[in-house]
Amino acid sequence: MAHFMSFLIAFSILTFAPVCFCGNKARNCYLYPQFYDHSCPKAQKIVMSIVAKAVAKETRMAASLLRLHFHDCFVKGCDASILLDSSGSIISEKRSNPNRNSARGFEVLDEIKSALEKECPQTVSCADILALAARDSTVLTGGPSWEVPLGRRDSRGASLSGSNNNIPAPNNTFQTILTKFKLQGLDVVDLVALSGSHTIGNSRCTSFRQRLYNQSGNGQPDYTLDQSYAAQLRRRCPRSGGDQNLFFLDFVSPTKFDNIYYKNILASKGLLSSDQVLLTKNEASMELVKKYAKNNKLFFEQFAKSMIKMGNISPLTGSKGEIRKHCRKINK
Incomplete structure (x- = not known):
């Protein structure tokens, strides 16, 4: 009976939560809001707490964090590639025309990542932090809330050309x-x-x-x-x-x-x-x-x-990508 009830609970989670199924490149995988319920149950509260502190200090930060999620997802999918600094063979997307002198909020994400690493090491991805911070920024400024599907992993590379070409520009037709x-x-x-x-x-x-x-x-x-x-x-x-x-x-x-x-x-x-x-x-x-x-x-x-x-654009899941220890650089 207990086994049957466990099945029903699991089934209801996958049926009624805003599940996002991946495309052909990553079969049989999905994102779901309860992804960290057992591995890092305080994850969402930690993100909200630090975002709230940052927005209270500077209201503009809400828009900056929301924009980072958008600019991340339009380049190689929602994989936190925008957060990588230049190093080795990686040329940072922060140098692109849409991001140079305008993308901001990286220090807030560093603080969130640091807190999460203390709470549950190498568990919560930077890509999921971006998605949660975007939702929380919306809510804190009076906008709607939603359950964020989770389970993304972080990329091991960036795409400067993708950032220059894929993100809509203010002057585009x-x-x-x-x-x-x-x-x-x-x-x-x-x-x-x-x-x-x-x-x-x-x-x-x-x-x-x-x-x-x-x-x-x-x-x-x-x-x-x-x-x-x-x-x-x-x-x-x-x-x-x-x-x-x-x-x-x-x-x-x-x-x-x-x-x-x-x-x-x-x-x-x-x-x-x-x-x-x-x-x-x-x-x-x-x-x-x-x-x-x-x-x-x-x-x-x-x-x-x-x-x-938008948050389900080509996520890395399963064994793809990694969970970065620091959002600005890939793991050794």
């Missing part, structure tokens, strides 16, 4: 951005929902300057940007210089995870070109922007689903 999402198994719904992460955080002047000074290539003003808003932006984002000056992605509620981002887009006040094209270049994305602007609950529900889906 809508079709280019959508293609980059589709290459990861994500669709237009995921694109619009995950773009909603721009409801928190900052962007650098260099990422949207071309919208302010008719640098689109055709010499024409960017009429998709509200001109009074553009005038405000020009004060701290000059035609040259000030590249690293920071601006809120959502100037209305920059530290609160909500659907104001979509309302800003409807008002032609999406900061990045990649934000505004969600409304102007594709009918399906336009309708989704309108729906999420109108219904915060709908946005939250889809964001959680899309984050789980």
